[in-house]
Amino acid sequence: MPSLIDIRRRIRSVKNTEQITKAVKMISAVKLRRAQDRVIASRPYGSLLRKVLANVASAAANDERAMENPLLARRPEQRILLILITSDMGKAGAFNANLTKAAQKFIEEHQGKAIKLELIGRKGRDYFRKRGAEILGEHIGMAAKVVYNDVAAIARKATELYGKEEIDAVYLIYNEFKSVASQKLTVTRVLPVEVPEQSEPIDYLYEQPPAEMLAALLPRYVEVELYRALLESTAAEHAARMTAMDAATSNAGEMIDKLTLYMNRVRQASITKEIIEVVSGAVAAE
Numbered sequence: 001m002p003s004l005i006d007i008r009r010r011i012r013s014v015k016n017t018e019q020i021t022k023a024v025k026m027i028s029a030v031k032l033r034r035a036q037d038r039v040i041a042s043r044p045y046g047s048l049l050r051k052v053l054a055n056v057a058s059a060a061a062n063d064e065r066a067m068e069n070p071l072l073a074r075r076p077e078q079r080i081l082l083i084l085i086t087s088d089m090g091k092a093g094a095f096n097a098n099l100t101k102a103a104q105k106f107i108e109e110h111q112g113k114a115i116k117l118e119l120i121g122r123k124g125r126d127y128f129r130k131r132g133a134e135i136l137g138e139h140i141g142m143a144a145k146v147v148y149n150d151v152a153a154i155a156r157k158a159t160e161l162y163g164k165e166e167i168d169a170v171y172l173i174y175n176e177f178k179s180v181a182s183q184k185l186t187v188t189r190v191l192p193v194e195v196p197e198q199s200e201p202i203d204y205l206y207e208q209p210p211a212e213m214l215a216a217l218l219p220r221y222v223e224v225e226l227y228r229a230l231l232e233s234t235a236a237e238h239a240a241r242m243t244a245m246d247a248a249t250s251n252a253g254e255m256i257d258k259l260t261l262y263m264n265r266v267r268q269a270s271i272t273k274e275i276i277e278v279v280s281g282a283v284a285a286e
Contacts, residue, residue, distance in 0.1 A: 004270070007263040011256055018252035024091060025245035032180070032238035038146070039177055039228075039235045046228050053221055056214050057195040070163040071193050071218040077169040079114045081136065081158055082106060083190070083226070084128075085174040085233040086121030088140060092237055093244035095175065096123040098185055103173050106187065107133075116167070118154060120230065143234045148227055155223040162191045172226065177235035181243060190225055193218050 084103045086096045103124070107115055116136040119125045125138050137157070142150055161167045170191035176184040 004263060004267060007259060007266065011259045014252050014255050018249055021245045021248040021252060025242050025249060028238045028242040028245065032235060032242055035235035035238055039231050042228050042231050046224055049221060049224055053217050054195060056210050056217055069215055069218060071159060071191060074192050075168045077113065079167045080110060081116050081118060081161065081167045081170045083118045083170065083172045084124045085230055086124035087237045088122040088143060091244060092241040095237055095240040099173060099175065100124060100127045102185055102187060142230065143237065146230050146234055151227040151230055152223040155226045158191060159219050159222055172229055174229045174233040175236040176232045177239060180239045183236040183240060190222055193221060
């Protein structure tokens with residue numbers, strides 16, 4: 001049976017842990033609010049860009065030059081670039097584990113094909129470094145402050161490789177933010193660009209030929225998709241961390257209650273034992 005001193009030390013240790021998890025939860029809640037606002041603000045822009053792209057592509061459908069755009073070219077997927085977005089920190093439950101498992105599963109499903117990795121986030125970088133994967137690029141600290149130009153540089157790198165036919169497809173794996181308690185693991189193909197279908201095309205008045213506008217829109221579309229994915233992943237990360245720390249704080253509180261009850265029982269047993277010894281000694285002395 002542990003002594004009272006050992007139990008008190010254990011309670012003090014759990015209380016310190018509870019304070020840490022509670023503080024991390026509060027910080028994540030503040031960051032989540034900001035990240036969520038940015039996600040909500042970016043969604044209408046992405047939706048409108050897809051509509052514009054669909055209309056421009058529809059208008060340029062009869063132009064052979066537009067359909068020969070390298071970002072629309074489809075080739076057998078023998079060389080694949082996989083962009084994986086994870087977090088730089090832990091304490092987020094299964095957030096990073098689910099992402100790395102999905103990436104590992106993707107690699108296993110495409111055995112025999114050359115897969116290069118573009119890793120955003122320390123957790124994904126560390127995971128695949130240990131496994132000797134072919135890493136084309138590493139990006140740490142981007143989620144702390146998502147800057148469009150930084151994300152656009154990665155997208156331009158991917159489009160350049162695709163345009164030079166050094167890779168045949170670009171896939172993206174990230175967690176999409178749904179709610180505080182829910183994130184959706186998403187695996188999507190970025191290149192070649194899948195032009196959205198427009199059921200009710202808008203009759204634009206084009207100052208430039210539609211083919212030229214389509215050529216300008218396609219790289220921007222890839223940039224926005226990657227930027228939006230990073231925003232979604234950042235919000236999902238803070239939501240997952242807040243949920244995990246809330247559960248950890250609750251577990252710590254329950255453990256403190258159990259240890260306190262156990263400590264009181266041990267102390268009561270010790271007092272009872274001392275009383276019995278005193279009474280026994282007094283009876284023996286009579």
